[in-house]
Amino acid sequence: MLRLRDLPGDAHFRRGARDMLAFGPGLAAWGLVTGVAMTQSGLGVGLSLLMTFTVYAGSAQLACLPLIASGAPMWVIWASAFCVNLRFVLFGAQWRPHIGHLPRGRRVVLGYLLADLNLLVFQREWKGEGHQTGQARWAAGGAVAVWIVWQSTSVAGILLASLVPLEWGLGFAGTLSMLGIAYSMLTDRTAWVAAIVSGAAAVAAFALPLKLNILVAIAAAVAATLVMTQAGKAMQSMRARSSR
């Protein structure tokens, strides 16, 4: 088994790091914004540092900031973060053929470090199905590179933002970033339906206690998209039958 201290010299590890560093500027800007948004939401420097080094999931961090600031119950915050992170559950399934052979300790640490961008670049760089030699080392190199860029810029953002008075309301930068993230996820009609249902439900149910409007909105959106896909399938089979 490969020793961890041999990793930095490994060709696949280095290539993974290099491939991910090509996205360094975008990643750096994003880390900076998340750092600023955390401090400016009122978390303060200490808790923002704790958040960046433990949570390490930009969208979930941004999403939780308004919930933390409004004092929502712990389980609502965790459930909301889990919903934002559900894409990682599916990503994990996609990583599995490529890093599933690692011993569990390494698998879990690597799994924790692999974010959206890692998978995106992985799928571009490693074409073809199934496991190929060097994929786990490539993933590890990329994971370390992304971690270093993200954490250093996030910490920079946290420290810089602590110099800006909270009255400026720069915490709104987090909301504006989430707007961009949401738009980039509007890839098909089902996504549009999910977004519209969720947004309308979250606003309409805002008066619910404990910030439950968030969970109600997610449930409504998921239910709506499931009904829509089932209805779409039924329509298709009806059309197929009538054309026969």
Add this chain to the structure above:
Amino acid sequence: MSATLPGWAWTALVILGLGAVTLVSRNVFLWSRRELRLPEPLQRALQMAPLAAIVAITAPEIFLAHGHVIETWRDARLLAAVAATAAYAWRPGVLIPLLAGLAVYLPLRLAWGW
């Protein structure tokens, strides 16, 4: 700094829990030796939940003030969101819309107090 928060220790606990959420969600399919399979409707639901969660949290932040729908267009957050949306239509991504939104938001808020 943390005057708006209900306590440092509570928030620290929330954050540690969020760290666990990241660890667990990224490892659901990696933890077990055996291969897990999800039924297709469940997979579809999982695909839509992140977008739904992000919109559910963002929409009230933009359209509501103190729990009520904003009734005036003279609102820094609303106009910043409009600017960010227009910027996204021009250059998709996160950064350009964010900068466009802030370019509208900060002057309105700091100079005009909207």
